[in-house]
Structure formats: C-alpha cells, structure tokens
Amino acid sequence: MNGLKKYTALFLLCLISVGLYAQTPLSLDSCVKVALKNRASIKALSQDQLLAALKTADLRAKYWPQVSLNYNYRYNPIIQTSIVPVGQFFQPATDEVRAIRFGTPWQQNAGATVYQPLWDASIASQVAESKIQDRLKQLDRENAENELRYEVVKTYANIWLNQTRITDSALDTLRSFQSVQLMKARLEEGRLLKTEYNKARVNHNHALENYQLAVTEFVKQIVYLSYLTTLPVDQLLRANYQSESLVSLLREADKTELNPQRISAINQLQGQNELVQQQLIGERRKNKPTVGVEGFFGANQFANTFNPVAKDSWYLASYVGLSVKWNLLAGENRANHLQQLGIQATSLSLQAEEQEQLVRKDLLELDETIRTQQQQLIPVEENIVLFKESLQIYQERFNAGKLEANDLNSMEIDLQKEILKQQDTKIQLLQNQLKRLFTSGNLALVIQ
Template sequence: MKYRISILLAFLGFFAQAQEQLTLKDAVNYALQNKAEAVKARLEVQNSEYQIDEVRASALPQITATAGLTYNAIIQQMALVMGDQVQVIQMGTPWQSSAMVSLNQQIFNQAVFTGLKAAKTTREFYKINAELTEEQVIEKVANSYFEAYKTESQLTTVDKTIENTSRVRDVIKSLFDNGLAKKIDLDRIDVTLNNLKGNRQQLINALQLQENALKYLIGMDMNQDIELPDNTFEVSKHALVDESVNIENRTEIKLLEKQGELLALNKKAINAESYPSLSMTANFGYVGFGNDFPWFAKSPGAAWSGASAIGLNLSIPIFNGGSVKAKVKQAQTKIDLLEADKRDTRLALDMSLKNAITQINNSLITLNVQKENVNLAKEVLTNIENNYKFGLATLTDLLDAETQYADAQNNHTNALLDYKVAEIALIKAKGELKSLTQE
C-alpha cells in the first residue's frame, strides 16, 4: 500500500512539474545551470585554480628521495706504477647502494615569478570569459524563447479565427437550410475553414520544433513539457535609453583588456630568459658498499658512509643566437594585433548600441501602428458580419474581412517579436543581459 502511495505521489509531482509555466527568467537560469557551454566555462575557471597551484609549486622547495642498488658483476681494474713495479688495483666493490634526500629551491628566477602572475591573470581571464559565455547563452535562449512564443501567439490567432469562421459557417448553413443562401457560399466557407485547420496543423508542427530547439538551448530533457506564460510579449520600459552608455563596461572589452595583460606577461616571461637565475641545492644520505649484499649486512662484509652537500647554482645567459630577441618581437606583434582588435571591437559595440536604440524606437512605432490596425480590422469585421446577415454584404467581403483581421493579428504578433528581439539587442548593447536572470 505504501509503495502504491509513493508511486501516486511521484506521478502527481511529475504532473505538477509538467504543467508548470516556463518564464523567460526560468529558461535563462535553467540554461546557465545545465547548458554545456555554461558548465564548461565554469570548469575552465575551476581549472585555472589548478594552473595557479601548478605554477606556485615550481617556486616552492622541491624535495626528492632516491635510492639505488648496484651489483658490479665485473669490477674494473686500474694499473698504477709505484717505483719500478706495476700494481693492479680493483676500482670498487661488488655491491654498491645509496639512499639520498635532495632539495632544490629557486632563489631568483624571473620566469617563475612572471609565470605565477600570468596564472593568476589567467584565472581572471577565464572568469570574464565565463561571464561572456553566460551572456551569449542568455541571448540565444531569449531569442529562441520569443520565436516559440511568436508561433504560439499565431496559433492562438488561428484558433480564434477558426472559432469565428465556424460561427459564420453555422450562420450560412442555417441560411442555406432555409433557402436564403447559395450552396457555393457554404462550400467556400468550408474551404476557408479547412485551409485554416491546415494552417493550424503547420503551426503546431513549427511550435513543436521551436520548443525542442528551446529545450536544447537550455539543456532540458526533450520529454519535459513546457508552457509559455501569456504575458511574455509585454512591452517593458527598456525603450527609455540613456545614450551615454559606456561600452567600456561591456564584457567583450573587459575580456580583451585581460587578454592584453596576459600578452604583456608573456612578453615579460620571454625577456626573463635573458636574466640570471639562482637556486640552492642540498642533499643528505648514505652510501653503502662492500663484498656482501649491503642491506642489513654487518662489517666487515659491507660498510655505510654518510654523505651531504649544500650548494648554490648561478646561471647567466651570455649568447643565445638572438632567439630571445626574435621571440620578444613576436610577442609584441601579438600585442599590436590585439590593440587592432580592441579598436575594431569598440567600434562594433558602439555601432550595435546606436543600431539597437534606432531599432527599438522603430519597433515601438510599428507596434503601435499594428495595434491600431488590429482594432480597425476587428471593427470592420464586426460591421461586415452584421451587414452579411441582412444581405448588405457579400460572402467575399466577409471572407476578406476575416483574412484582413487574421493578417492584422499576425502582423501585430510579428511586430511584438521584432520589438522583443530589439529589446534583447538593446539590453545586450547596454551590457545588462544578466538582468534577465532576475526579472
């Protein structure tokens, strides 16, 4: 019994989830948590922490323990002349063993220190890149979301048109049954109604494809049902624009600036190859040798001796054939190329801001015109319906009015989509796409 109740509760929970509306905010936040691009960008930031640890480790003491065991099957001999006699001396013993602990510490190495700065800057670069990736995901999701809602709105318009046309068809059928209408009028209205039903099925198919595309963009299971709220196409206040928006706050600019820092550090690291480096080494251990196996052997079969050394290593580059100079020039060329990219990006962002402002203002004008046109088309349709009932208008006039009213509604829906797309472009141009996660 408990098992059946658990299954029922789980089913009810899934059903409630399936019926939950998917707002733009929900879609964007879902994408930022589940879409592969956003997930990989966060992993890149996490990986940059490991890169810092790796570079930092090269500046810390490097301690190594080594051990070795050697059996000299044939021992080399050396001849020594002592007076008038030649004596042959055996060089070494059959068994040799060693156990050492070595330490190496960088005291001055400009390449290592520069690498540590570069690693920290790389972490900041990946953080900004993650922000840019999230903004790109938000823009794609928002545009796909509005495309799906546009089709859903068109489907609603077709449903209303079918409902209205069916009502007119019933009137014509009643008039035909009473001998007050022609058979051709009934056939024409039936053809119109069938065409509308065919258009409705096409819109259903298109909506399914667009919803699947939206699910893919946000990383949602394809089997999950989604429903878009009715207020998706509400006109917001984003049209009120301050044209003094500073494009330097755009993520694209910040990313290029951070990339410039990395290139400057790369040039500095190459220059560091010409600097002297100083390190300290130290080792301590034991060396064993003898005729017997040295481990655990007692004298005189084997003997052990302690060994230790401490030293400084100074490396001064003198001549490298000009390779460092050539690499420095290459690094500077990359910096110059980036500066060209910065100038072009600033120009493009400034253009996108101006275009977004122009586009949204034009979209608002078109939207108001289409809204007024819908009201006029509806009024015309109502008048012609009344005239048709009293024989003062033809069926052609009625069908034309129906078509014009449906076209006006679809044009209004298209104008709403154009406005919302322009709104997204404006929000992006202002560098405020993240605001869509909070609306």
C-alpha cells in the same frame, strides 16, 4: 447550427489547453537558473576552469623545496689517472709531475640533495600567465552562460507570444467559420453564388492553417526549451508562462547603455592581449639569473674488493651554500620572438577596438529598428480594432441581406492580413529588444 456548436466547443478546448490548463507558474528567472545549473556544456566549462586553477597551483609548487635521494654502486675496471705537480710540494719548488691514480675499483655513493628556490623570474612569469589563462577560462564559461541565458529568454518569449498567437488564431478561425456558416445558409437558399461561398471557405482554411502553424511553433519552442533546461516536455506544456517578467525585462532593455566590460568578445580579446603582454615580460626575464639554496648530506665508500659493508670504508660528506645560475646565451633568436609578441599584442588591441566600434554600430541600428517597429504597431493594432468592428457589422448586414458576400470576404481577408502583420511585428520587436539587451552586455545584470 450543430456544426457551429461543435466547432466552437473544439476551439474552446484548444484555448483551455494553452490557457486555463496551464496552472503551474514558470517564471523566466527559474528557467534561466535551471538551465545554468543543469546544462552539461556549462558544467564542462566549469571543469575546464577548475583545471586551469589547479595548473596555477601546480606552478606555484615550483617554489617548494626540492629534495632528491641518490645512490649508486660502481665498479671501476680502469681507475682514472691524474697528473699531479708533486714538485710544488718541495722546497724549493720544481716542475716535477707524476701520474697518480685516485680512487678504488669499488665505490658507493649515497645521499640526499635539497634545493630551495629563492628567486626565479621564469616561475613568476609562468604563474602570471597561468592566472591569465585561468581568467580566460572563466570568460569562456561566462560567455557560454550569457549565450545560454539569451537562448532561454528568447525561447521563453517565443512560447509566450505563440500562446497569444494560438488564442488569436483560434478566435480568428471561429470568426471566419461564422462567416462560412452564414454564407452556407444563403447558398442553400439559392441566394448566393457557389464561388462566393468557396471564397469564404478559402478564407477559413487560411485561418485554420495559421492556427495550426501557431500550435506547431508553440510545441517546437517547448521542445527547444526542454533541451535548454532539461525540464520534461510535459511539465513545460502544463506551465503558465508569465508576461510580467518579460515586460520587466523589456523595460530594462529600453534604457540600458553599452557596457563594454560585460561583452565577452571584447573581454576575450583584451584577455588575450594581456596574456601576450605577460609573455613579453616572461621572454625578457627568460635569461635572468636564478637564485637558491642548495645542500647535500651523504656518504661515499671506497673498497678494493667487493664488500658493500666493509668496516671503516665509509666517509661522510655534506655541503650547503648559495646557488646562482645565469644563462647568458639560450641558442635562439630572442629579439625576433619579442618582435612577434609585440606585433601580436598590437593586433589584439586593434581587434578589441574594432569589436567595440562594431557593437556600438549594431546598437544604433537596433535602436532605429526597434523605434520603427514600435511605431508600426500603433496603426496596425488600431486597424485590427477597426477591422473587427467593421467585420461584425458586415456579418450582421450580410445576414440581413443588405451586403454582398464579396464585401464580407474581402473584409475577412484584410483582417487576417492585418493580424498576421501584427503577430510578425510583435515577434520581431521582442527579438530585437532582447538582442539589444544581449548585445549591450547587460543581460546578465538584468537576469541572473
């Protein structure tokens, strides 16, 4: 029995390592918050959103006054000649004209021009488009946050399930080891065939393999949660993963309905459709007139010789007035462009409608799958209780010499199969419930 005591101590240590040793509580909410705060990809998308907001502010600045300073100093080797109808200045007027040169060889111009836009449809359209782009960037960030939130919740649930699986597998291994010890004693007495003992060893090895797989999966999920949250692995190994938060989350998942306004794929298509609609408005306004106030104040210098500071050679000049510009033809097929945008908007609207129908279909399928798995668990859990009760009786009868080893081995195999079925069904059920919560668009409402 020394081997049995040693094995029992070993598995008790394993149970302590995943149970009693995990004294630091780690809630699901805190995991999600840490992941959203520390994830580099989320930070990058936040920067993209900030950049989009700055671009919108930059476009609004186009309504600010535009001020420019101008200066040039020119030498005119050949002064331009103009034909002047000098005869119109006489009485009676005649058709006489003369060629007259205006200007001097040397000329300077300096001044400031101010333009204040009053109404420009293209600027308003660009600002509206930029605001929609800003909103699309925000949707990208919210989508990434939802996907990260979903991954953290799934991983947290997997860790919790694998903790339970490790405990069950360890107890299963201890129980199968007890059967091996009973048969070993019978074999040493010469009252058992070696083949029956070998079969018991095989059953025990299967139980040990399941335990090792559970531990491996537990560690892998811990590493993945560390990647998602940037928390140290050793801290996560010592954490106590609480079932209460998961139970509360699943309770919400069972009663949530489809929330199209919270589904990122639909929101993205609707946002892109809104952007195209705004581009249609901007295209129609492209040839609208622009209105502003323009003013100038400066001076001109005229001189026959090179003398930038010649006395009495500078003359002030200024003006202020209303400026209206209307481009009638832009040299492009505007009707064709409008038709393209219209087709694109229709396509996006149909895609959004199709996406919503697809989500509704997925939810109905998930509901049916969840209902079936919940029903499947009822007989499986009852079978496990019955198998364990029967197996204990079989071990006692075998130890008393009232049962064949083959019956005990068969019962052990049946119990292991039922436990594996229970574990797999629980994992699939939990994953489908979380998937339903995510697919319906309500995960962010349940857990922030």
